[in-house]
Amino acid sequence: MTNIIGHNGYYSCFYGHIKGIHIRKPRKRQYPYTSTINYRTVNSFYINSREAQLNNKNIFGHLGISILNEVLDISLPHGIVIDYAHVSLLRHFRDVTRTVVASLAPSVREKIDYSLRTQAFPHFFHRKMRGIEDFSFIKANELKNLLLYGFIPHFIHYLTIDQLCFLSLLIIGIRLLHADNVFKPITSTTANNLLCRYDADHHIYFFHQANLVLHLHQHFQDIYKCHDPLSSVNTFAQEDFIGYISKNKNGTTSFHNLLSYYYNIDVLLTNLNEKKMCAVDGPLDLFSLAHNDPLFDELFDYHQQMCNCNNYNMCIKTYRRCRVLKQIFHSLQYIKRKNTISYFVQYLFRSNQTEFGTIKIFFQHHGQTFALIQHFQVINAFSDYLKESRYYDLLKQSIDNFYFVLKKTNINRIVSVEKIQKHLIIFEDALGKSHVLTTPVSSMTEHD
Ligand SMILES: [Zn+2]
Ligand SMILES: [Zn+2]
Known part of the structure; x- marks a missing residue:
């Protein structure tokens, strides 16, 4: 649609004039890291694509005028958005994980495979993580959970500290751009520093994987600045929608009829929901102790x-249970929770300090709702485990914003439910029996 040559050609980047190099064995186009990018501008994009069209020639990767040129209200190339679900998850991260997995001994692979498949998540995770033994039909959402949450804790014992930290550059870089604006207003700069170092050092750890999709990570900073976090610009929902419609043909095989058919149902359901099920915050499931x-x-x-x-x-x-800011949280009294962990939370305490713990029960007193929380104490920074790595200084600040090392205490605290902030994912065996490693859920609004 962009009418730019595919990823196997020279000059295939949508945003810059970067000429790939050809590697004879194994016949691949590579885009090694360069710190300076000669950007395509609105003007050069238009002139070069027009020239390509008129002369039927390849001009800096342009093969002709893009059909999007007339359609989009944002000029090209700025109207082109990289979809991280395809570029990062389904392409780059999947390839990298496959290579890492292939380098491990079969017994290690088996262990990681088991621990990934049995990892517990909060109740609203419909897809969790796939084992690593079979990646052929893995879904983007399963890769997302592995990238954003599970990879670091589940691989920590089986990689060298530099290998782990190198991959953390990608993981934390994406995570910074994914949702929470942790380092406002320098989030995207911090992420870009990590992703550029990842790109620059990639050849040390991987052979011949410096392809276009890796290079595109250098442009995520601009995507974030122009189009907001990655969790709000991706194709998860559309893919699901298209998949659903193609599987559920009803009365016609023509897609425009199917689209309006399902759209009508959707409008009806939304109206019903608004009238009948206007969910309000507050406690749920009254019982007597x-x-x-x-x-x-x-x-x-x-x-x-x-x-x-x-x-x-x-x-x-x-x-x-209790609904806080439209999110349901469980307490340990919620018997139907099965193996979900929506009772493990991040909350604010006293002078709005971030703390962690498990909700034992919710109760109401004089119209106010409280949670009784068993406190988990922060023991040390997660980056303390990474001190030997050459990436320690670069990673420290950002990784410590996402991963926390906790120890269970006997202290119970009574906290107003408005202070409960986020669901957590807990990794019990990542750091030995006495400590747990935890990370908060990144975005609550992304399609699952
Ligand atoms: Zn580029
Ligand atoms: Zn009383």
Whole structure:
């Protein structure tokens, strides 16, 4: 559609005039890292594509005028957005993981495969992580969970510290651009520093994988600046939609009829939802706590201290779940949670310090909802484990914003539910038995 030569040609980058090099064995086009990029401009894009069209010639990779030229209201090349689901997840990261996996001993592969497949996630993760033994039908979402969350904790014991940190440059670079604006306003610069170093050092760790998709990571910084985080510009939802429609033909094989058919159903459902199921924040699943439950004494004491009345049963109501800022959180009282971990949370305490813990129960007192949280203490920075690496200084600040090393304590805290911020993913065996490694869920709005 861009009418630019494909990734096997020279000058195949949409954004810059970078001439790839040809490697005879194994016959691949490579785009090694360069720190300076000669960008295509709106003007050069137009002139070169026009010349290519008129003379039927390849001009800096242009094969003619793009059909998008007339359609988009943002001029080319700025209207071209890289889809990280395809470029990073399904292409680059999948290839890299395959190469890493192939280098490991079969017994190690088996161990990692098992630990990935049994990793627990919060309840709203519909796809989790695939094992590494079979990547042929892996979905972009499964790769996303591996990249954003699971790779570092599950591979930490089986790679050298430099190998792990090198791959973390990609992982943390993408994660910075994916959602949370952690280092406002320098998020994209920080990410770009990591991704450029990743690109520059790639040849040390991998042979002949400096292809166009790796090179495109250098342009994510601009995508982020112009089009917002990667979680808001990707094709997950469209792919799902197209897949669904092509599988569920109804009364016609013509796609424009099918699209309007499903669109009508969608409008109907949305209207129904708005009328009937307007979900409000607050506690869910009222139940009464048995008097012999250890938590009963704790809540009873709390009531005695905080309330003037003498009627605990009338005054304190206990709940299994709670909706906070439209997100459902579980407590350990929620029996139907199966192996999901939506009770492990990041919350704010006292002077809005970020803390971590498991929600034991929700309760309401005088119209206000609280969570009783078992506190997990931050023991040390995750980057402390990476000190030997040549990438330590570059990674330290960003990786410590995403991964936390915790130890369980016997301290219970009573926290107003508005202070609960995020769901966490917990890696129990990553750092030995006494510590757990955790990372918060990145974006709550992305299609799953
Ligand atoms: Zn480029
Ligand atoms: Zn009372």
